[in-house]
Amino acid sequence: MHTAKNFALGLLAAAAVATASDVTQLKTDTFDEFVKTNDIVLAEFFAPWCGHCKALAPEYEEAATSLKEKDIKLAKIDCTEEAELCQKHGVEGYPTLKVFRGPDNVSPYKGQRKAAAITSYMIKQSLPAVSLLTKDTLEEFKKADKVVIVAYIDAADKASNETFGKIAEKLRDNYPFGASNDAALAEAEGVTAPAIVLYKDFDEGKAVFTEKFDVEAIEKFTKTAAIPLIGEVGPETYSDYMSSGLPLAYIFAETPEERKEISELLKPIAEAQRGVVNFATIDAKAFGAHAGNLNLKTDKFPAFAIQETVKNQKFPFDQEKAITLEAIKAFVDDFVSGKVDPSIKSEPIPEDNSGPVKVVVAKNYNDVVLDDTKDVLIEFYAPWCGHCKSLAPKYEELGALYAKSEFKDQVVIAKVDATANDVPDEIQGFPTIKLYAAGAKSEPVTYSGARTVEDLIKFISENGKYKASVIEETTEASAAPAATESPAAEEAAKEDHDEL
Missing domain, CATH: 3.40.30.10 (Glutaredoxin)
Structure with missing residues (x-):
């Protein structure tokens, strides 16, 4: 009996260790006091059912432990239990992360959702x-x-x-x-x-x-x-390269040894182009599918390509040619001199495009989306994206409502497969929905509300030139705040994808 009791106590102790957390869970009655008594707090507003929140959880825990010795606190709030608190702080999607320096000094968290990135960001904030x-x-x-x-x-x-x-x-x-x-x-x-x-x-x-x-x-x-002469592209560095404002030259190779060998080979080019073109290796085994986004074949490595990050243009190096110092130098020099034309990936223009949702491809993008006489709502989607599949029937209904309304010649509801077509927009996740209003095509408005037909109609009427509002025919069920699948988070969709 004594042994059984000790065994049970041991199990309880082990469970306590397993569930010990350096992340403080806050409720409405403890939140204000917590942020008042700590100099700086990173708070995650989450929902238990949210796949992105589940993916963040272990990273968040690891960061909390790393930051403990620096007295930087990480907290979390379950918005399914503390709805009023989350609403008070403007939470519209999950997870939402905010930095608090007291109850009234609040700023959005702008870093990546990895432990090392969270730790680095919060140290800088402190x-x-x-x-x-x-x-x-x-x-x-x-x-x-x-x-x-x-x-x-x-x-x-x-x-x-x-x-x-x-x-x-x-x-x-x-x-x-x-x-x-x-x-x-x-x-x-x-x-x-x-x-x-x-x-x-x-x-x-x-x-x-x-x-x-x-x-x-x-x-x-x-x-x-601050950027390595030849760095490495991955989920934690991708956004830094995209926001640098410089073109990025990718070196695809399948093994660390091969990536090192090619880096050494091309180092003189990277040094000569420093501040003009960034160079980085990329693991072709882990992220080979990203080669397709640069209009390269995804089964032939090593490979080389340049992405013009501001205009989102792609310049793939001929994969039938060997990667040599002379060949890559000539290619990069020609790119910098403007002598290389961008590669454009596009599906064929649909022969019949009379449906309620217009199909956009790269070849008709400008004709449809940038038509300055029309308000164009466009969804950038990926075929593997679960959120996109859930949105599809509602989006078709939205298109049908406008197609038979008095605004049928003024409002276009459109969609584009952003994995099969080059688009000029920088898309961070799927689905991304933007409104290109007539007369204001250079300033599209990104949609961030709940994905209901009612809310999308409201968005079009408030942000479009024609203030076009239509009446929904069916009653929509209440929707959870919009979630977005990042190309870096295919695990949440249970698909075998390796986008960045």
């Missing part, structure tokens, strides 16, 4: 925009993240101090910023004030800026120097 450094704190500050930026400026140089402060405020979500007025410390670091040193734990270890302090010049220097 620091002042610019940390004042001394010889005793500099070395520790250099280890705060993979990239840190330190300015060495005379205290009397108000203009340079002000300029650096502006950059720090603008980019504080991306990098930790520090500053020192100690001339001896600057000399020990090999610079003379005013200067900026970007310390990094890769490539040459640091980069130095000694030009005139100008916001645009410093920002360009920072974004260029």
Whole structure:
């Protein structure tokens, strides 16, 4: 009996260890006090049924444990139980993450949903925009993240101090910023004030800026120097490359050894094009399907392609040719000189496009979507996307309502398979729905509401030129807040996909 009791206690102890969490679950009556008594809190508003929330959970737990020693708290709120609290904080989809510095100082979390990214982002958020450094704190500050930026400026140089402060405020979500007025410390670091040193734990270890302090010049220097000469594209780095504003040259290869070998081969090109074209390897075994997004064959590696990230144009290198220093140099030089035409992937234009939802492909995209006389609501979807499949019958109903209304010649309901057609828009997840209003095609409005026919009609009437509202024929069941499947999250759809 004694043994059985000990065994039962042991099971309870093991269960307690297994369920111990460094994430604090908050309720309406504990939320305000928690954010008041902690300097900085990352709060996740979630729903138990949400697949994206389930995928985030282990990453969030790992980050909470990593941040515990820095006294940065992570919390979660179940919106199915605390609906009023979630509504108060403007939660429209799950998961929603917000950074709290007290109850009234709230900002959206803008980082990636991986443990390392959450940890890095929250450490940067916990620091002042610019940390004042001394010889005793500099070395520790250099280890705060993979990239840190330190300015060495005379205290009397108000203009340079002000300029650096502006950059720090603008980019504080991306990098930790520090500053020192100690001339001896600057000399020990090999610079003379005013200067900026970007310390990094890769490539040459640091980069130095000694030009005139100008916001645009410093920002360009920072974004260029902070990216590895030849980095690696993956779920955690993809958005950084896309937001850099520079074209990205992909090196696809199936083994680490082959990726290293080709990187060494092409290193002189990457060095010559630094600040003009970013270079990165990509694991062709894990992310080979992404080659298709660049109009490459997905079964022939190694391969090389350039993506113009701003215009979302693709420039695949002929896969029948060998990847040599001479061939890739000529290809990259021609790309930079504007001598290479982009490759356009498109399904055929439908012979019959008279349905209530117009089918858009790359070849008719401009004719349909950018028709300046019409309000065009377009859904960017993927065939494997579960949320897209759920939306399909409602979207068809929406199209039918407008097709037989007085607005049939003014409003177009359209859809495009964004995996089979090159589109100029940067699509982060599926489905993405945008309204291109007549007369305002350069400023599309992205839809983020619940995916009901009623709410989509309201969106069109509020944001379109023609304020076109139609009457829904059937009563819609209440819908959960819109979720979006990211190309990085196919696990949630139980499909075998390996998009970034």
